[in-house]
Amino acid sequence: MWHFLPTHISRTINICITYVYLHGFPLQVVNVWTLMDTSRSRSRAVLKQPLYGHTAPVLCMTASTAFNILVSGSVDKTCIIWDLSRLRYVTQLMDHRGPVSAVCINNLTGVIASCSASWLYLWSVNGERLANVDTSTTAGPLKINCVCMTEANEWDSDNLILTGSSDGVVRMWSLTHVKKTSSFSASTNDLSESPAITHSQ
Numbered sequence: 507m508w509h510f511l512p513t514h515i516s517r518t519i520n521i522c523i524t525y526v527y528l529h530g531f532p533l534q535v536v537n538v539w540t541l542m543d544t545s546r547s548r549s550r551a552v553l554k555q556p557l558y559g560h561t562a563p564v565l566c567m568t569a570s571t572a573f574n575i576l577v578s579g580s581v582d583k584t585c586i587i588w589d590l591s592r593l594r595y596v597t598q599l600m601d602h603r604g605p606v607s608a609v610c611i612n613n614l615t616g617v618i619a620s621c622s623a624s625w626l627y628l629w630s631v632n633g634e635r636l637a638n639v640d641t642s643t644t645a646g647p648l649k650i651n652c653v654c655m656t657e658a659n660e661w662d663s664d665n666l667i668l669t670g671s672s673d674g675v676v677r678m679w680s681l682t683h684v685k686k687t688s689s690f691s692a693s694t695n696d697l698s699e700s701p702a703i704t705h706s707q
């Protein structure tokens with residue numbers, strides 16, 4: 507028996523994206539459906555294209571119409587960025603600590619957040635890792651179940667990343683840029699700026 511779990515429906519681009527369950531077990535395929543209006547009150551979903559790339563079941567996904575991408579997270583410890591226009595693979599976000607449990611995209615900046623166990627990762631829209639942090643504050647196991655980002659102004663340093671964890675706590679994080687100097691010289695030519703995730707109070 508097939509079970510479909512719709513995770514993202516957009517009337518603006520007229521598609522429905524699902525990942526598939528077969529006999530209660532998730533599969534490693536992402537299906538993209540076209541919503542066809544059959545009457546004034548009903549729509550019918552027609553399979554547009556399956557997206558293959560994960561080697562283990564897909565656990566989460568999100569889409570951005572602003573950047574025209576879909577991001578799926580899997581048990582295979584990766585995320586895949588898909589092009590929503592061409593329905594093609596773009597790149598893979600690797601090196602998560604375990605299965606990817608939650609993903610989101612900031613529609614203003616294109617920053618992608620992915621979560622694996624207690625770890626929060628931030629990526630550019632092109633797949634470059636910007637920063638990561640272990641959100642665990644205790645010795646016990648912690649799992650991030652969901653993640654979202656505020657979308658005020660793209661230049662606003664008060665934009666936050668929120669994570670909801672298995673311990674029942676919602677934590678707020680911010681992305682700050684830290685200036686570092688080379689250990690060899692403190693001249694201004696050796697300054698570099700790198701992002702860091704910090705806990706917000």
